Each structure stands twice: as C-alpha cells, then as structure tokens.
Amino acid sequence: MNAETYERLNNLENRIHKQGFTTPKGIGSEIPHYVFDYPAEDELKVRIYLKALIEQSTLRIKNINLFEFFLNLFEGDLEELLEISDEEGLSGLVETTETVLDNEQTLVESFIKEAGNAELIFITGVGNAFPLMRSSKLLKLLSTYAYRRTVVLFYPGQFTGLNLRLFHRLNNEDQYLLSRI
Secondary structure, eight states, X not given: OOHHHHHHHHHHHHHHTSTTTTSOXXXXXXXXXXXXXXOGGGHHHHHHHHHHHHHHOSSOEEEEEHHHHHHHHTGGGHHHHHHHHHXXXXXXXXXXXXXXXXXXXXXXXXXXXXXXTOSEEEEEOHHHHTTTSOHHHHHHHHHHTTOOSEEEEEEEEEEOSSOEEETTTBOOSOXXXXXXX
C-alpha cells in the first residue's frame, strides 16, 4: 500500500470516531456522503484495513460490497444471467439487469434493508460491480429518498472534486455531490 493511502486510512479512522461525524450538519441537516479514493492497486490492502477497522470500531459500521449487493438483487436469477452473459456478452448482461436497477424504489429499499441499524455505511466493491452497477447512481437515489445515514464510498480511482474516474481512467461515473475524506 502506498504511504499516502495508509496515512489517509489512519486519518479516516480518527475522523469517523470524532463526536458528531454521523450526525446531520448544515442548514438542511443534510447527511454527508464522502468518497475515499485510492489507487486501484491498493484495493486488497484497503479491504484488509477496513475489515480490521470495522471489527475494532465502537460505531455500528456496515460494509456493503456493491458487487455482492448486485448479486443479492438477482439472487434467484443468477443462472439465467450467466446464460445471458455467455450468449450476449457483457453488454447483453448490462441491458438485462438495467430493468431492475432502474426500479429506484426496489434499489433503495434493498439498500436500506442491507444497511440495517448501522450508524455509518461503507460502500466497497465499486470496481468489481462496474459496469453492472454505478456507485454514483446509488448515492443519488439515497439522497433523493432522504436516506439519513452517513455513507463513505471507497473508490478505486480518482475523485477530482467534481468527477469520479474509476481506475484513474474511466470517466463513466456521473457527477455527484461528495466530499473527499
């Protein structure tokens, strides 16, 4: 893991445990959404660090892996989706799953159920879920449906303050109001 990523993870750990991190802020009492961007080559080390952080934390933190979340949405249809993937390729699979992913209410309700009573949500697995599921779309929906929990998106790529660039290459994520942590 590069030194900057490790230092930022330590800072993240300190920050999330500060009084008031998970409480609404600002005029509209908005719940902030944060992004922790990092070089994709640090993915495994970030996962290991987060696992230890969650186990040792006094906060109720829920880690939602976006790829596993996607698989759970299609739990009963995985065999059929594998067939579609074999026959039509990735583009056919993406097109087939869009119908469910476009159902905003189902997506948000599934996320809320998965998050349970957590005080803080970590979203990981963004790179694995691409291009089947976009993290920015999920965050926009949570905001639209007034989801009231602090979320930290762990992003293998770059956040410029305006754009998310997956793997430091792809500009496929929509812009979204995030704060870098």
